[in-house]
Amino acid sequence: MLQALMPLLVDGLANAALIFFVAVGLSLVFSVLRILNVAHGSFYAIGAYASVSLSLWIVSAGLSPWLTLPALAVSAAIVAAILGPAVERGFLRWTYGRPESLQILVTFALFLIFEDLQKLVFGVQSLYQDAPVQLFGTSEIGGILYLNYQLVLIALAVLVVVALRLLMSYTRFGKLMVAVVADPEVSQALGIDTRRVYMAAFTLGVFLAAFGGALASPTVGVAPGTGPEAIVLAFAVAAIGGLGQIEGAALAALVVGVVRVLAIYFAPEFEAVVPYLVMLAVLLVRPYGLFGSVRVRRI
Amino acid sequence: MLVLRSVKARLGGVLVLRDVDLAVEAGRTTVLVGRNGAGKTTTLRVIMGLVPLAAGRVAMAGTDLGALPSHARAAAGIGYAPEDRRLIPAFSVEDNLLLPALALRLPSAERRARLDQVYDLLPELKAMRGRAGGHLSGGQGKMVALGRALMVGTRLVLLDEPFQGLAPALALAYAEAIGRIRSRMPELALLITESSPHLLDRIVDRTVQIERGEIVRDTVPAA
Ligand SMILES: Nc1ncnc2c1ncn2[C@@H]1O[C@H](COP(=O)(O)OP(=O)(O)OP(=O)(O)O)[C@@H](O)[C@H]1O
Ligand SMILES: [Mg+2]
Numbered sequence: 001m002l003q004a005l006m007p008l009l010v011d012g013l014a015n016a017a018l019i020f021f022v023a024v025g026l027s028l029v030f031s032v033l034r035i036l037n038v039a040h041g042s043f044y045a046i047g048a049y050a051s052v053s054l055s056l057w058i059v060s061a062g063l064s065p066w067l068t069l070p071a072l073a074v075s076a077a078i079v080a081a082i083l084g085p086a087v088e089r090g091f092l093r094w095t096y097g098r099p100e101s102l103q104i105l106v107t108f109a110l111f112l113i114f115e116d117l118q119k120l121v122f123g124v125q126s127l128y129q130d131a132p133v134q135l136f137g138t139s140e141i142g143g144i145l146y147l148n149y150q151l152v153l154i155a156l157a158v159l160v161v162v163a164l165r166l167l168m169s170y171t172r173f174g175k176l177m178v179a180v181v182a183d184p185e186v187s188q189a190l191g192i193d194t195r196r197v198y199m200a201a202f203t204l205g206v207f208l209a210a211f212g213g214a215l216a217s218p219t220v221g222v223a224p225g226t227g228p229e230a231i232v233l234a235f236a237v238a239a240i241g242g243l244g245q246i247e248g249a250a251l252a253a254l255v256v257g258v259v260r261v262l263a264i265y266f267a268p269e270f271e272a273v274v275p276y277l278v279m280l281a282v283l284l285v286r287p288y289g290l291f292g293s294v295r296v297r298r299i
Numbered sequence: 300m301l302v303l304r305s306v307k308a309r310l311g312g313v314l315v316l317r318d319v320d321l322a323v324e325a326g327r328t329t330v331l332v333g334r335n336g337a338g339k340t341t342t343l344r345v346i347m348g349l350v351p352l353a354a355g356r357v358a359m360a361g362t363d364l365g366a367l368p369s370h371a372r373a374a375a376g377i378g379y380a381p382e383d384r385r386l387i388p389a390f391s392v393e394d395n396l397l398l399p400a401l402a403l404r405l406p407s408a409e410r411r412a413r414l415d416q417v418y419d420l421l422p423e424l425k426a427m428r429g430r431a432g433g434h435l436s437g438g439q440g441k442m443v444a445l446g447r448a449l450m451v452g453t454r455l456v457l458l459d460e461p462f463q464g465l466a467p468a469l470a471l472a473y474a475e476a477i478g479r480i481r482s483r484m485p486e487l488a489l490l491i492t493e494s495s496p497h498l499l500d501r502i503v504d505r506t507v508q509i510e511r512g513e514i515v516r517d518t519v520p521a522a
Contacts, residue, residue, distance in 0.1 A: 172404075175390075175394070175398070175401060176401070179387050179398055179402075182389065185385075186381060188368070189349060189369050189370075189372075190370075190373055190399040190447070191370050191373035191374055191399045191451060192370055193370045
């Protein structure tokens with residue numbers, strides 16, 4: 001059984017790693033800006049489109065395929081640098097302090113606009129460029145062949161958890177974010193320019209989602225529907241972990257990844273719904289997620 | 300130092316400050332007294348830019364504060380200790396104190412000097428510097444909030460009902476701390492709100508009374 005489960009598990013964890021990137025950004029934006037951003041999955045899709053386009057260009061221009069590796073991060077950074085400030089300053093800030101229903105409707109409208117824009121710019125066909133996966137090759141462990149790229153994805157997710165924790169604990173920006181999460185008003189009165197913290201935190205969230213999409217694109221490609229699927233799963237993961245929890249999002253992604261693998265193995269017809277079943281079960285027992293609580297606002 | 304002229308402010312559509320004129324002088328301790336709901340907290344929040352001005356003018360040392368966002372008022376040297384302390388629960392006491400210095404990007408020597416001065420003025424804080432802001436008693440929290448306000452407030456410090464809820468011994472310690480601040484920072488302007496003004500009798504230079512959003516009395520006690 002282990003022989004059959006191991007490849008599935010690596011596959012599941014690699015997927016979980018990708019969803020983690022989206023979920024942790026969603027959670028971060030929720031804690032700092034107090035907005036549940038329905039359009040967050042679109043950044044995942046746009047990151048994927050940007051990265052595939054850049055990689056396709058690199059390869060067609062006859063440049064070294066190794067350049068497609070930095071291209072994954074570079075395309076996510078470009079997407080974040082443009083869309084982060086534009087969306088936060090252009091749209092979200094007008095909804096601060098307004099009813100949640102309005103915020104959800106505004107971000108829902110943004111989501112629909114992004115979906116259409118993607119079709120307009122990239123068409124409706126699926127795009128794919130797997131140079132990064134090829135470059136990493138495969139390893140044989142215990143007679144089973146693994147894609148090294150998937151192992152890299154899992155390692156990157158762990159790295160991002162650690163990096164975010166260090167950011168929150170030891171850097172100026174991280175500490176200011178923690179303060180703004182706990183008390184935006186007092187933060188202002190103590191000299192924190194909260195507008196900048198909102199913009200920077202949102203941009204970081206966009207980067208994480210776009211990076212997730214960029215990393216996903218060499219394995220599954222990107223097509224219409226990529227964004228909606230990402231946001232729905234990320235919502236489930238963020239809710240299971242407790243909105244605003246970094247490690248919570250990581251563990252929830254892990255739980256969802258493993259549960260999906262078990263479903264594929266034992267009851268494949270349920271694979272698609274198990275994340276939401278887990279979410280329901282967790283929310284009914286612990287309404288603020290596995291690691292969340294109402295009283296303590298932290299990150 | 301700080302001047303409020305015909306200040307009006309609304310909360311939820313209600314005119315809460317109807318006509319506030321106030322002058323807070325450098326080197327003086329001014330107390331704003333008034334019943335519950337008179338508008339003391341709102342006055343301080345207007346000074347900090349947390350409640351928008353509906354009319355009138357707020358100026359410090361001649362510069363109009365009206366156009367400045369809250370964080371720029373802190374940068375201009377105004378420290379604020381809100382009524383309900385509002386420390387960052389996840390931060391240690393020391394990190395709470397250092398937060399404004401971090402926000403304002405003070406050079407590390409300046410940061411250190413201000414922290415040392417706060418520990419000097421409020422030795423209680425040094426003993427609990429490592430404790431989490433969320434794990435303090437109400438009175439301890441008030442001391443930390445005072446220290447935090449001093450980290451920013453080099454020119455003006457606003458204290459909202461600092462004695463409220465303090466046990467007598469702690470209230471005494473707090474009043475002594477204010478006395479030390481007064482003598483160590485002779486140029487500092489202090490504006491303190493209080494509903495029971497007798498606690499401040501010995502340190503007050505000027506008493507301003509607010510009633511239903513209007514200043515009704517402004518007295519400088521005879522020396
Ligand atoms: N959101 C609000 N909408 C309408 N009125 C409000 C709102 N918040 C406060 N008020 C009113 O504003 C007035 C002034 O409140 P403020 O907090 O400034 O009083 P205060 O003098 O600080 O009182 P206390 O001694 O109880 O702290 C009160 O009468 C209060 O009822
Ligand atoms: Mg009050």
